[in-house]
Amino acid sequence: MTTQSLHVISRTSRDLLHVHAERHGGRTAVVDSQGAFSYRDLLDASLRVATALLAGREDLHQARVAVLVTPGFPWVAVQWGIWRAGGVAVPLPLNSTKPELEYLIDDSATSTLLFDASAAALLEPIAVARGIRAFPCEHLLAFQTAPRLPEVTSERRAMILYTSGTTSRPKGVVTTHANTTAQIMSLVQAWEWSADDAILLCLPLHHVHGIINVVSCALWSGATCHMLPRFDANTVWDHLAGSRLTLFMAVPTTYAKLIAAWESASLARRAELTRACARLRVMVSGSAALPVSILQRWKEISGHTLLERYGMTEIGMALSNPLRGERVSGSVGIPLPGVEVQLVGDDANPVPSGTPGEIEVRGPNVFAEYWGKPETTRDAFRDGWFRTGDTAMVEGGVYRILGRTNVDILKTGGHKVSALEIEEVLRKHPAVAECAVVGVPDPEWGERVAAAVVLHDGVALDLSSLRAWAKESLAPHKLPSHLLVLEALPRNAMGKVMKPALVAMFQNASDPVA
Numbered sequence: 001m002t003t004q005s006l007h008v009i010s011r012t013s014r015d016l017l018h019v020h021a022e023r024h025g026g027r028t029a030v031v032d033s034q035g036a037f038s039y040r041d042l043l044d045a046s047l048r049v050a051t052a053l054l055a056g057r058e059d060l061h062q063a064r065v066a067v068l069v070t071p072g073f074p075w076v077a078v079q080w081g082i083w084r085a086g087g088v089a090v091p092l093p094l095n096s097t098k099p100e101l102e103y104l105i106d107d108s109a110t111s112t113l114l115f116d117a118s119a120a121a122l123l124e125p126i127a128v129a130r131g132i133r134a135f136p137c138e139h140l141l142a143f144q145t146a147p148r149l150p151e152v153t154s155e156r157r158a159m160i161l162y163t164s165g166t167t168s169r170p171k172g173v174v175t176t177h178a179n180t181t182a183q184i185m186s187l188v189q190a191w192e193w194s195a196d197d198a199i200l201l202c203l204p205l206h207h208v209h210g211i212i213n214v215v216s217c218a219l220w221s222g223a224t225c226h227m228l229p230r231f232d233a234n235t236v237w238d239h240l241a242g243s244r245l246t247l248f249m250a251v252p253t254t255y256a257k258l259i260a261a262w263e264s265a266s267l268a269r270r271a272e273l274t275r276a277c278a279r280l281r282v283m284v285s286g287s288a289a290l291p292v293s294i295l296q297r298w299k300e301i302s303g304h305t306l307l308e309r310y311g312m313t314e315i316g317m318a319l320s321n322p323l324r325g326e327r328v329s330g331s332v333g334i335p336l337p338g339v340e341v342q343l344v345g346d347d348a349n350p351v352p353s354g355t356p357g358e359i360e361v362r363g364p365n366v367f368a369e370y371w372g373k374p375e376t377t378r379d380a381f382r383d384g385w386f387r388t389g390d391t392a393m394v395e396g397g398v399y400r401i402l403g404r405t406n407v408d409i410l411k412t413g414g415h416k417v418s419a420l421e422i423e424e425v426l427r428k429h430p431a432v433a434e435c436a437v438v439g440v441p442d443p444e445w446g447e448r449v450a451a452a453v454v455l456h457d458g459v460a461l462d463l464s465s466l467r468a469w470a471k472e473s474l475a476p477h478k479l480p481s482h483l484l485v486l487e488a489l490p491r492n493a494m495g496k497v498m499k500p501a502l503v504a505m506f507q508n509a510s511d512p513v514a
C-alpha cells in the first residue's frame with residue numbers, strides 16, 4: 001500500500017520548527033504552572049539558552065546536549081536553544097537511576113548537561129567525573145543575549161532519543177531536522193492542526209509521542225500546548241474540563257487511569273467531565289495496542305471514538321485511522337501523508353492482503369542512524385526500507401498490528417523496555433542463578449514485567465525484596481510485577497529459553513509470586 005502526498009518536505013532552515021514558529025509571534029505557545037508564554041517569549045528564552053551554550057563559539061557543530069528538565073516552558077526553551085546553537089538535543093527520562101543516566105550520557109558522548117536545579121545533586125557528580133559542562137536550566141534562561149547564531153540546515157542532526165532494542169542496552173535513535181519536520185508536517189496535515197488548536201501534554205518528554213505528536217505539532221501550527229509536569233488522572237480531568245482544549249493524545253494506560261478516575265467521581269462531576277469531552281475535536285491513542293474494552297468504555301464516557309495510530313521512535317508515526325471517516329476498532333488505519341509502508345514475508349517480498357508480514361517503512365520521516373552503531377543501522381534497513389520488527393496484516397484495506405516480531409521487547413504503561421536489560425540486572429542478585437523476563441498481558445498496563453528465576457541452593461526470594469533490591473538500578477516501570485521461582489527455565493534443544501512457554505506459565509499460575 002502506498003502513500004498520500006505530503007505537500008512539502010523541508011530542505012532549508014526555513015522549515016526548522018523554531019524558524020517556522022517565528023511567524024506565530026504574540027500567540028500563546030505554552031501554558032504551564034508558571035503561566036502563559038508566547039511564541040516571542042519562547043524565541044527570546046531559546047536565544048538566551050543558545051547564547052549561553054555557545055559561550056562565545058560560533059556553532060556547537062552537533063555536540064550532544066543532554067536534558068533532564070521537567071515538562072514545561074523551560075523544557076521547550078532549552079530544546080530550541082540547543083537547536084539554535086547548532087547542537088543535538090538528548091532528552092533524558094526523568095525517573096532514571098544514576099547508572100541509567102550515566103549510560104545515556106556516555107553512549108551519546110554528551111558534552112553538556114542541562115537540568116532542573118532540583119536534579120543538581122544527582123547530575124553534578126556525573127558531570128564532574130566526566131569533565132563535561134553542567135548547567136541548571138534556570139541559569140541559562142537568565143543569560144544575556146548576544147544574537148549571533150549559526151546557520152543550521154535541515155540535514156543536520158537534531159535529536160537523539162533512546163529506545164530499548166534487541167540488545168540489552170538502549171540505542172540512540174538519531175533524527176535530523178528534516179526528519180522531525182517531515183514527522184510533524186505529516187501529522188499536521190492528517191489531523192488538520194491549526195493555530196486555533198490547544199492540546200494538553202501529560203506524556204513524558206523523552207519519547208517521540210510527547211515531543212513530536214504533542215509539543216512539536218502544536219508549536220509548528222501556532223497552537224497552544226498546556227504542559228503538565230507529570231501525569232495525574234484528576235489533574236488531567238481538571239484540564240479537560242477547564243482548559244478549552246481541542247485535542248488530547250495519550251497511551252492506552254492513560255485512558256485506563258482516566259476511566260478509573262471518572263468512575264470514582266460523583267454523578268454530577270461525571271456529567272460535567274463527559275460534557276467537557278464533547279468540546280474536543282479529536283482524542284488519539286498510540287504507542288501500544290489499544291484494548292477494545294478501553295476504546296468502548298472511553299466512547300461511553302467521552303463520546304469519542306479514539307483515533308488509534310501506529311508509530312515508533314525510528315519513524316515517528318506511520319499509520320493512522322482517519323480524522324474524518326470510519327475508525328475501525330483494533331486497526332491502525334492506513335499510511336500517513338508522505339510515509340510509505342509495506343508488509344513483507346520471510347522471503348522479503350510483499351505479502352498479499354490478509355497475510356501477516358513485517359512492517360517496513362520508507363520516507364523522509366525515517367531516522368538517520370543509531371548513534372555510534374553503523375552495523376546496527378545497516379541491519380535495520382533492507383533495500384532502503386526500515387524494518388520495524390513489528391508484524392501486521394491488511395484486512396479490509398486497513399492495517400491491524402499483530403505484535404512485535406521480537407518477544408524480548410515489552411511495552412508497559414507506554415514504556416518500551418528490554419527484557420534483556422532487566423535480566424542483566426536481576427542476574428546480579430546474590431540469590432539468582434538464572435533468570436528470564438517476559439511481558440505478561442495486562443488490560444491496564446499493556447504488559448507487566450514478569451521475572452522467572454532459578455535460585456541458588458538453600459536461598460529464598462520474594463517479589464517485594466527483589467523489587468526493593470532492583471530499585472537501585474532500574475526505573476520503576478522496569479521493576480518486575482510478577483515473580484515465578486522455578487526448578488529450571490523452559491529451554492529448547494538449542495538451550496534458548498522458550499519465552500512464549502514462560503508467558504503461558506505466568507498466565508496459568510494463580511499467584512505467580514514466590
Ligand code: AMP
Nearest residue numbers: 286287288289309310311312313401416
Ligand atoms: P516506541 O519506539 O517506544 O514508540 O515503541 C514503538 C513500538 O510500539 C512499535 O514498534 C510497536 O511495537 C508499538 N506500537 C506503537 N503503536 C502501536 C499501536 N497502535 N498498536 C500496537 N503496537 C503499537
